Amino acid sequence: MENVAKKPFLEQLIHGTNFDADSLSALQKVTLRAVVMSFLFFGLVAIEGMIMRMVQTGPINPLPEMFNHPDHYFSIMTVHPIVGIFGSTYQLVFAAFMFLVPYLTKKPLYSVKLANFVWLCITIGTAMAWIAGFIWQYAPLYTLYWPLPADFEQFSVIGAFVFVIGVALIMIGTIGFIYNIYATIFARTGVHKNKTTKELLISGFGIDGLMNLIHKLMGKPPYSKEPALSLPVVAIFRGTVDTFLDAIVILGAGILVLVYIVAHAGGLSWDVHAVDSLLYKNYFWWGLDLVADGLVLIYVAGSWYLLATIITGQKLFMENVARAALLLELFVSWMVWSHHLLADQPQPEMMKLISGEMVTAFELLTQGLALFITLVTLWKARPLKMSPELAYLLGGLVGFGLAVPAGIIQADMGLNRVLHNTQWISFAHFHIALIVGLYMTLYSALYVLWPLVTNNTKLFSKKLTWAHFWLYLIGGIGMGAFAGMAGLDGMLRRHLYVDGEFHGWMILAAIFGTMVLIAWFLFLYNIVMSVGLKGLIGIFKPANNDIATFGIEEEPEPAPAAVKA
Amino acid sequence: MFQTSLELLKFHWAAYSIYALLIISVIAWFGYNLTRKEKVKSIVRIPFYGYIAFLVAGGVGHHIFTYNAIPWVAEDIMRHEITPDRDYEIEIAKHKWKLPEEQMVANMGEKVRFNVHSHDLTYGFGLFRKDGTMVMQMQVVPKHDNDIVWTFHECGKFDLTSTEYAGPGQYDKETGEDKMFVKDALIVNCNDKFASR
Numbered sequence: 001m002e003n004v005a006k007k008p009f010l011e012q013l014i015h016g017t018n019f020d021a022d023s024l025s026a027l028q029k030v031t032l033r034a035v036v037m038s039f040l041f042f043g044l045v046a047i048e049g050m051i052m053r054m055v056q057t058g059p060i061n062p063l064p065e066m067f068n069h070p071d072h073y074f075s076i077m078t079v080h081p082i083v084g085i086f087g088s089t090y091q092l093v094f095a096a097f098m099f100l101v102p103y104l105t106k107k108p109l110y111s112v113k114l115a116n117f118v119w120l121c122i123t124i125g126t127a128m129a130w131i132a133g134f135i136w137q138y139a140p141l142y143t144l145y146w147p148l149p150a151d152f153e154q155f156s157v158i159g160a161f162v163f164v165i166g167v168a169l170i171m172i173g174t175i176g177f178i179y180n181i182y183a184t185i186f187a188r189t190g191v192h193k194n195k196t197t198k199e200l201l202i203s204g205f206g207i208d209g210l211m212n213l214i215h216k217l218m219g220k221p222p223y224s225k226e227p228a229l230s231l232p233v234v235a236i237f238r239g240t241v242d243t244f245l246d247a248i249v250i251l252g253a254g255i256l257v258l259v260y261i262v263a264h265a266g267g268l269s270w271d272v273h274a275v276d277s278l279l280y281k282n283y284f285w286w287g288l289d290l291v292a293d294g295l296v297l298i299y300v301a302g303s304w305y306l307l308a309t310i311i312t313g314q315k316l317f318m319e320n321v322a323r324a325a326l327l328l329e330l331f332v333s334w335m336v337w338s339h340h341l342l343a344d345q346p347q348p349e350m351m352k353l354i355s356g357e358m359v360t361a362f363e364l365l366t367q368g369l370a371l372f373i374t375l376v377t378l379w380k381a382r383p384l385k386m387s388p389e390l391a392y393l394l395g396g397l398v399g400f401g402l403a404v405p406a407g408i409i410q411a412d413m414g415l416n417r418v419l420h421n422t423q424w425i426s427f428a429h430f431h432i433a434l435i436v437g438l439y440m441t442l443y444s445a446l447y448v449l450w451p452l453v454t455n456n457t458k459l460f461s462k463k464l465t466w467a468h469f470w471l472y473l474i475g476g477i478g479m480g481a482f483a484g485m486a487g488l489d490g491m492l493r494r495h496l497y498v499d500g501e502f503h504g505w506m507i508l509a510a511i512f513g514t515m516v517l518i519a520w521f522l523f524l525y526n527i528v529m530s531v532g533l534k535g536l537i538g539i540f541k542p543a544n545n546d547i548a549t550f551g552i553e554e555e556p557e558p559a560p561a562a563v564k565a
Numbered sequence: 566m567f568q569t570s571l572e573l574l575k576f577h578w579a580a581y582s583i584y585a586l587l588i589i590s591v592i593a594w595f596g597y598n599l600t601r602k603e604k605v606k607s608i609v610r611i612p613f614y615g616y617i618a619f620l621v622a623g624g625v626g627h628h629i630f631t632y633n634a635i636p637w638v639a640e641d642i643m644r645h646e647i648t649p650d651r652d653y654e655i656e657i658a659k660h661k662w663k664l665p666e667e668q669m670v671a672n673m674g675e676k677v678r679f680n681v682h683s684h685d686l687t688y689g690f691g692l693f694r695k696d697g698t699m700v701m702q703m704q705v706v707p708k709h710d711n712d713i714v715w716t717f718h719e720c721g722k723f724d725l726t727s728t729e730y731a732g733p734g735q736y737d738k739e740t741g742e743d744k745m746f747v748k749d750a751l752i753v754n755c756n757d758k759f760a761s762r
Contacts (some may be wrong), residue, residue: 005678007758069739069741154733234686276708321613345709361624361625361627362624365621365624378599394595397592402585409577410629412631413631413641415573417637418573418699421689421691461662477589485578489696494730494735546617
């Protein structure tokens with residue numbers, strides 16, 4: 001990655017470096033469309049997050065009075081994860097995988113039209129959910145604890161309706177993505193021409209990895225010398241199973257809320273307690289937890305494996321174990337949800353002990369394995385050049401190294417009693433997991449894929465890339481750490497503190513949060529100056545060629561950076 | 566090992582901070598050595614299956630450690646077999662607490678059972694010290710028994726508020742003041758007789 005020759009500011013802004021949107025295939029364009037929307041939503045979610053951080057600093061915050069009001073504050077808190085997780089993260093992950101599956105399998109994407117439908121659905125759905133918060137201040141929070149979402153004494157019916165339709169659109173888009181991925185993976189063309197569906201399924205679930213391990217222990221020849229699917233594709237397939245179940249659960253919850261909305265709008269007053277709140281909570285958390293396990297842990301593990309092999313150009317360390325671990329995670333991710341209900345006293349104790357504590361502890365094993373395998377793969381290939389993609393990958397590993405144990409700590413009956421619903425879990429666990437762990441992994445993938453998706457467009461500034469890296473890493477960890485410490489001092493999440501009760505920690509969190517926001521501005525500036533405004537518009541224009549795969553005949557080399565020094 | 570949640574949280578603060586610095590340092594050291602041209606010798610060689618065993622032991626051992634070191638874990642699991650020294654039935658509806666007495670009272674060392682009923686939404690029952698630190702809390706789901714038995718190993722006045730979000734109705738629309746906050750909802754008297762049990 002080199003700094004490009006300087007042009008006058010306006011010329012650079014309009015034309016970028018050497019980006020030519022007309023040269024992009026349909027697959028590249030649909031990938032970039034989702035990436036652009038993802039980073040715009042990231043900016044929105046970062047601004048929203050900063051508003052909440054500043055409100056919590058108390059009366060010293062410089063924000064207009066309206067932001068301190070409960071209706072306003074909690075409507076921001078409601079849409080914050082919707083925009084962040086679905087509008088930004090889902091879009092970025094889906095974009096990367098819709099490009100990677102054809103790239104890794106050497107097969108065309110099943111449908112570019114469906115891929116366009118997906119990013120449009122998620123973009124419109126996210127915008128609708130955000131509007132429901134902004135205009136009607138519908139604010140049941142993402143947990144949607146029954147019967148709060150159907151409490152029309154606190155929330156307007158129209159706000160609830162727009163929100164639910166928005167979330168439903170996101171889930172429909174998600175199911176569209178899943179269908180596209182499955183249809184691509186199971187298409188018997190190209191390298192999979194002679195594979196059976198059974199062979200592809202066995203490989204997709206990681207069963208071949210487990211069988212290879214068993215055969216090795218028994219002294220037999222390997223079950224499968226050449227697995228039908230490469231390891232990153234297995235991780236994508238595996239994560240997608242959880243994402244599908246999650247989409248079904250959230251859609252189901254949305255339909256239930258919709259039924260009550262329609263009844264209320266029709267003048268009927270249905271008893272909200274006809275639905276058991278604890279049963280609903282179990283059902284909802286079972287599905288919602290699959291976002292964490294299906295999306296974050298499995299997709300991230302697969303991304304680490306892919307990035308480590310691309311960066312080093314070597315085979316993955318302990319590949320069969322990695323495949324078997326993805327199979328293990330299938331069962332673990334379906335059985336861990338009860339750690340969200342450890343503070344619920346009517347929840348059966350056995351459910352708390354087995355699902356909430358014991359099975360959840362296996363997250364430490366599966367994610368720890370992924371971290372170890374990635375590190376050893378890198379170590380075996382040293383010396384390496386410290387390129388941005390390698391640095392971001394290490395940043396992602398740090399993020400999960402911090403966030404996973406922070407979550408496991410709370411998934412314990414003793415500690416949960418004093419940590420549940422505090423800022424500890426919000427910040428030391430899932431904000432660090434998402435901001436540092438997941439996003440830094442995704443930035444690494446972005447820099448690896450950049451030359452492939454943009455036809456070798458030069459980045460505007462290397463210095464800006466590194467400034468983004470350090471500001472983002474330090475800002476993300478700092479914000480998570482200080483806000484998490486406030487949680488240990490008793491600060492609750494989903495709670496409004498108007499008198500600055502924890503203002504010391506909140507000021508520190510706000511300072512480090514500002515670093516994340518500045519990092520985003522620098523990143524956006526670097527990208528816009530690389531592709532230019534003309535190129536940015538060109539991404540959204542129809543493609544001149546409708547190719548839905550990447551380089552079957554001629555396969556350009558991956559990112560030139562991070563090769564052996 | 567731990568008597569109050571404050572002691573546990575202080576230990577946790579220190580232990581996790583040390584761990585966080587350690588993992589950041591390890592990855593930073595690792596990243597630096599990845600780029601060195603000369604052959605790097607590992608400080609420690611971590612065997613793969615030994616590492617797996619460490620992770621399993623860490624995950625399981627964590628629960629065993631807390632079960633033995635944190636007094637309220639066993640009490641929580643066995644609470645239906647415990648005869649409490651005091652029993653308080655509390656109700657909530659429309660973001661308002663209905664306490665059995667204006668001020669609940671207990672002695673240090675006593676086992677107090679709180680059973681909280683919600684008539685509408687999901688809330689949280691949380692007791693806090695004057696410095697804002699949490700004594701304990703539980704979720705309160707509507708139309709269910711939400712009971713907890715707690716032995717107070719500290720005396721003082723404790724405040725009560727909902728620890729779960731139940732809509733903006735918990736707060737004053739203009740000032741943002743927490744309407745479910747009850748100052749000095751519980752007084753725990755220092756009582757050597759009970760404390761020594």
